[in-house]
Amino acid sequence: MRSGFKESPGIFRNIGIILALFLLIVGIVVPLLMIFWQSISTEQGLDLLGPIRTIAGHELSGVLMHTIWLGVCVVAGTTLLALPLAWIMSKTRLGQHRWIDVVLMIPFMTPPYIGSMGWILFMQRGGYLQQWLPGSVAVSDAFFGFGGMALIMCLHLFPFLYLLLRDAIIRIGGNLEEAGAVHGASSSYRFRKIMLPLLLSSYGMGAMLIFVKTIAEFGTPATFGRRIGYYVMTSEIHKYISSWPIDFGKATSLASVLMSVCLVMWYMQSVMSRRFTYRLVGGKGQRSKRYALRGFAGVAAIAYLALLLVFSVGIPYFSIIAASLMKLRGAGLAWDNLTLEHYQELLSWGSVSLKALWNSLGLSLAASTIAVVLGSGFALVIGKSQRRTQRFVDLFSLLPNTVPGIVMVVGLVLFWNSPWLPVTLYNTYGIVVLTYVVLFLPYTVQYVKSNFTQIDGALFQAAQVFGGNPWLIARRILLPLIIPGMLAGWIMTFTISVRELVGSLLILPPSMQTSATYIFAQFEQGQASLGMAMAVVSVGMTVILLLIVEALKTNRKWNAS
Template sequence: MLRFANRLFHQKGVALAIILLLAAIGLPLFLVLLKSFFPDDHFDVWAPLNVILDTDLRGVLFNSLWMGFWVVAGATALAFPMAFLSVKTSIGQKKWLDIILIVPFMTPPYIGSMGWILFMEKRGFLEQMVPAAQAVTPYFFSLFGMVAIMSLHLFPFLYLILRNALMRIGAGYEEAGAVHGAPFLYRLRRIVLPLLLGSYAMGALLVFVKTIAEFGTPATFGRKIGYYVLTTEIHRYTSSWPIDFGKATALSSVLLTTCLVFWYMQSVITRRFQYQTLGGKGSRAAARPTSRWRLALAWGYVAVLLGLSIGVPYFSIIVASFQKLRGDGLSWDNFTLSHYQTLLGFGSTGLESLLNSLGLALVSATIAVLLGTFLALKIGSAATRPQRVVDLFSLLPNTVPGIVTVVGLILLWNAPWMPIPLYNTYGMVVLTYVVFFLPYSVQYIKSSLSQIDQTLLQAGRVFGAGSWYTFRRILLPLLVPGILAGWMMTFTISIRELVASLMILPPSMQVSATYIFSQFEQGDVSLGMAMAVVSVGLTTIVLAIMNYINADRK
């Protein structure tokens, strides 16, 4: 009887999880698709296609796809040499390098692009340091510059995938080719690259999807060069007069469909070109003997890569935050702390924005972790179909472009029939952040849950412990590392979130991301960059503290 009651309780919990996810994620996306077929409150099955066939918007779709392909090429050109050097040379023994290489990916894209704009613009930092660069810098403000900025932001993602795939291949396959007389380039072309194809296809298509779904860089750098993509046009139709939700939802449905098609292509290619490279004999990725000059060249490549991806944007951001007058250039007399004093002064707009960000991130991360813990426990090992449905919907916000999710949430909570007046409130912002970043909590907690041996729980029940006591004294303490990691990730990303904040913040309310964006747009760059330094610094401190706490618990 007790076992039947527990099973019934679990089934009700799974049903509740499905209802919550359908209401929070499924229904908003359904409304986006539905609204795209009712542009003028009249059903038109061809409405999304007609919108895209519009000359201007057809160019926007092409711009998004073209940019995606070039960013994949750029990220590949940066990531593959770095992955090869990490696995095949002694560079890979420097464990600190992997931590440093994650910094570009963890930097908010709009902050990185602002740093590059300050560095490369006319009379920017590069021209001030190297006057001869004035002949070159104007060429940066083109599609090439935009692709370079986004490639430098996304290459760490592809690098980690390729490095792990190369490590799994091991040295034995190449050694077998060398024994039969194959030179290095032949082994690379006929052995290494085919074995990497499945992993590379997965990483490349994920980079492509992240690129066409990105808002920050197109909204800052893309607007400056007149290069408009789907995400910026969706934002324009929902935030600038005349507001046109018909076109916004049509573009959202096109963007959503495009991303889902490429996600499906990624899964098909990965299954088709997946090879088993780990066997009972194990594998080893021995470092290749390297001469001093080749090792020097390798470290030179690493230094240039880190300089471009981290050094340039952070140099520009930090220096700009200290400048009195941008026109006076780089001189000690032109540096001041007054922007930080203005930003953090009691009652200032900057301090209010920062406190809003911290409060929203704190509440959102806590709710996301509580909900993520509940969902992870209900998913379990995903043995049944309802559990797999919960797992699918809990990960959906990571698959769907963020701006599409925001449009769906606006349609849902601003609908005339919605009895809960949540739109244009603090609660709407919290809900959006929770929906956006719920997958992080679920994944981290699922990872911790999968490592727990069920015999520990069975031992508790053998000694008479009830379900609540077993959960509180055995399961929950073992889940704490995953819960802390999920909370930390959600808190960190919530502080820097831009697209959701721009679209759903109540009037007159600002957070750190919108403050940076507005100050940069209005020309008060130093105040915006001071906020960028403070925001990045705070998130870094939180990450360090939470990592320290997590390490102590292990």
């Protein structure tokens, strides 16, 4: 019987697919095609092999391999960090402390270049570590290499994979594990044969997005990577766009190659998702088994969580806060060298910095709300991706994560500033919100799709048998089950939009600043203390907003289990 709500190929689903394709083609595909056109257009005509010749002819193949190797290492590192943490927070009583989830989101809310600067200030010669431990010179020197760069990016990105794996483990529940235990399976055997196969779909999705995010990252390579001489594709693209002589054709050629790599990763993830996706949410209630923390296992779990918090939040934010309080950076850590003057200047009424902060919050709230509405609709249209049109919607919704943000933004500027358009958004607040929505739409789509594909169609069939119309089924069954994914997507979009730098630098109207561009400008002008103070204030306000959202989730009992 195929007449369920999810599988119904009625007119509403067809209209939804057509509308989704139209919005994605206009908002994403056409700007990217304009970028591709620039990469193959030459004075002599079209050169379809131009991007490959650019890589081979300018000795950039090594940079491409550096980029891919960095992505592989960061995926491996985030897996080692996120998988044990997801098990601890979903299977032990530590998961009842919701504030831990908010704290664990702080690294992802922090602008990558700010986190990198925090680590640089802490580990450099004469830095905070050596001021405490003068004999740590060897540790500091060893940190400034590829391993240190990969570690910084892992500590920045692991919360994303952690949230996906934690929610997937919660949806699995404890019934399957208990059944395995009844039949004599050991805990390690149950983990390998029950948990891991059921986690592969969510893990493949998270690993693919982390890989793409890593190779498209600009902030960490621009700060830490430049210091150690490790160059990746994004830093080369930025060099060709921002440094004279500007070579936009070469930059877009590099972006085309980078997009091809990411599309291959997307295809591998989609194959894994179709093969290892299981229906885990049905009509029966599920009880998630939680283990007591006793003895060595309890000490190890708490120690792991504490060390992770120290390295991901404690060290970088100690450096950030210390730098924001210093009168003179050269005077070092001393009580008489601390001051609150930077915060007073930052939050003074009518100041440029306060206006920049409010601009960031307003633009991010608008973008995250629009993105969660559009992303949820796209995820429902995609469904199980059985039809070719659904797979096109899935592919187009992921495209913003397959190219560097700076290239996507340039494509949007080219398109929305075209003279043949009847209405242009360029140089308005609308282009800023549109840019944030386009760049971060994939997060909502993937979160909601992850929840939606694991809902058993029998729930919708049962509702139809008892006379439920499609609107009632959507409101009483579908919406409550996908709300956790919608909230996760909204939070992710908001936190990233607040600290978005590259897009803001290129599309903000004149005389308008956001917190990210203000921080960047302060570093360029040598006012690092003001920039660090803005970082502390903006992240602090974001954490408060997340605490409010978590409180609402707890009160309404919006939980996928």
